[in-house]
Amino acid sequence: MSDDEPLMTVTTEHLNTGLRGIPVGTCLTSFVTPTEGVHYCGYPVADLAHLPVEDVIYLLFEKELPTSEQASSFRSNLSARGSVDASVHPVLASLPRSGHPMDWLSIGIHTLGMAETTGDWKDDALNLVARMPRLLGLIFRYRDGRVEDIPEDDLSLGLVDRFIRTLEPVGTDVEKMREVLNAYLVLHLDHGGGNLSTFTGKATASGKATLYASMASAMNSLSGPLHGRANQSCLEFVLRVGTSEPSEVERFIRAELDAKRPVYGFGHAVLRAEDPRATYQFALGERLCPEDPNFAIVRTLREVAPRILAENPKISNPHANVDIASGTLLHHVGLTDPEYYTTFFGWARVAGIGAQIVDEQTVMRSGKGVPIYRPKYIAEGQTARRL
Numbered sequence: 468m469s470d471d472e473p474l475m476t477v478t479t480e481h482l483n484t485g486l487r488g489i490p491v492g493t494c495l496t497s498f499v500t501p502t503e504g505v506h507y508c509g510y511p512v513a514d515l516a517h518l519p520v521e522d523v524i525y526l527l528f529e530k531e532l533p534t535s536e537q538a539s540s541f542r543s544n545l546s547a548r549g550s551v552d553a554s555v556h557p558v559l560a561s562l563p564r565s566g567h568p569m570d571w572l573s574i575g576i577h578t579l580g581m582a583e584t585t586g587d588w589k590d591d592a593l594n595l596v597a598r599m600p601r602l603l604g605l606i607f608r609y610r611d612g613r614v615e616d617i618p619e620d621d622l623s624l625g626l627v628d629r630f631i632r633t634l635e636p637v638g639t640d641v642e643k644m645r646e647v648l649n650a651y652l653v654l655h656l657d658h659g660g661g662n663l664s665t666f667t668g669k670a671t672a673s674g675k676a677t678l679y680a681s682m683a684s685a686m687n688s689l690s691g692p693l694h695g696r697a698n699q700s701c702l703e704f705v706l707r708v709g710t711s712e713p714s715e716v717e718r719f720i721r722a723e724l725d726a727k728r729p730v731y732g733f734g735h736a737v738l739r740a741e742d743p744r745a746t747y748q749f750a751l752g753e754r755l756c757p758e759d760p761n762f763a764i765v766r767t768l769r770e771v772a773p774r775i776l777a778e779n780p781k782i783s784n785p786h787a788n789v790d791i792a793s794g795t796l797l798h799h800v801g802l803t804d805p806e807y808y809t810t811f812f813g814w815a816r817v818a819g820i821g822a823q824i825v826d827e828q829t830v831m832r833s834g835k836g837v838p839i840y841r842p843k844y845i846a847e848g849q850t851a852r853r854l
């Protein structure tokens with residue numbers, strides 16, 4: 468890209484389209500291609516999904532995968548940052564249990580920021596990454612009313628194990644839960660620079676709000692049904708399908724389309740093939756829970772839905788997206804309430820958004836950082852007048 472190369476011509480057709488396709492900056496952590504999906508610092512995500520999530524978080528912040536020494540020192544670094552301030556407990560205890568977990572997450576992040584903000588973008592981003600598993604575990608405990616004898620955090624554990632320790636799941640295969648959560652987190656860490664929550668977080672940070680306030684803004688964006696909350700809707704959809712018999716699934720899909728409802732778990736704004744994050748989770752499901760009735764439904768959906776969606780030429784991508792199987796896997800390992808699913812997405816995204824905020828505020832423009840966001844809006848329907 469040369470300095471004076473025009474990237475595109477903006478016309479009136481581009482106005483009021485949510486900045487779609489309009490270049491606004493560069494991203495150092497990830498990019499998305501129509502066939503291979505998201506890549507983190509150049510690596511296709513499917514190549515990374517088996518790695519411990521800490522190693523992939525290191526990649527997003529440092530732009531290289533860690534050596535084994537760097538990996539172990541990064542784990543110690545996160546452990547040293549992980550302690551969650553006691554003030555979080557009375558705040559969570561005071562929240563309405565009927566409130567959505569994403570609202571709890573946003574308030575939890577704000578509370579952590581009020582307890583301690585260093586003002587150093589990278590320190591604050593890594594501190595929050597290290598505190599997320601405990602915060603999320605506590606949100607589950609307080610929302611579920613399981614507040615007696617919450618175990619102390621064990622900072623010597625990895626991120627996923629610290630969440631599981633706080634959650635204390637009952638009747639669950641913890642090995643499977645660990646594998647599903649680790650893969651889920653790696654697959655959701657980052658997704659280019661312009662998705663709504665990342666953009667919102669960076670925009671808020673550009674006004675020099677704190678990392679915590681910026682991340683709370685990002686989580687509020689993520690909570691929308693057209694954005695992160697689609698994964699909640701997707702499992703609810705699978706549960707509504709209720710059968711894995713192909714002809715009945717076909718009938719169900721056609722009825723949904725006739726009723727002008729989306730077929731969840733299919734389609735994508737950028738991808739034009741099955742999302743490799745879906746492909747990875749299908750393979751994980753075949754290994755971990757091939758007999759699970761919900762997994763049988765998503766297996767049939769994968770076979771049947773693309774053919775039906777492809778009948779509509781308007782649909783650019785009839786293939787499965789990341790949300791098709793993630794809820795089923797979480798459900799299988801005992802995380803059965805879909806209301807929580809967007810909080811797992813948020814937990815993961817804190818790392819990618821945090822790394823991108825650090826890049827925008829401390830690396831871009833030779834370290835000067837990106838100035839406060841100020842896109843141009845053109846006045847419409849207003850004639851100049853005086854009182």
Ligand code: CMX
Binds near residue numbers: 729733781788
């Ligand atoms: N079910 C029903 N209709 C669909 C569809 C689907 N799965 N996918 C696309 N369409 C429709 C769109 O709503 C749009 O209709 P209108 O022209 O009437 O508005 C038309 O087909 C063209 O859409 P598109 O250009 O193919 O895709 P968009 O970028 O507009 O939308 C997405 C992408 C994801 C919102 C859409 O495919 C969708 O609603 N899918 C179902 C919900 C879902 O699974 N969301 C999770 C997305 C996960 C992710 O982003 O990674």
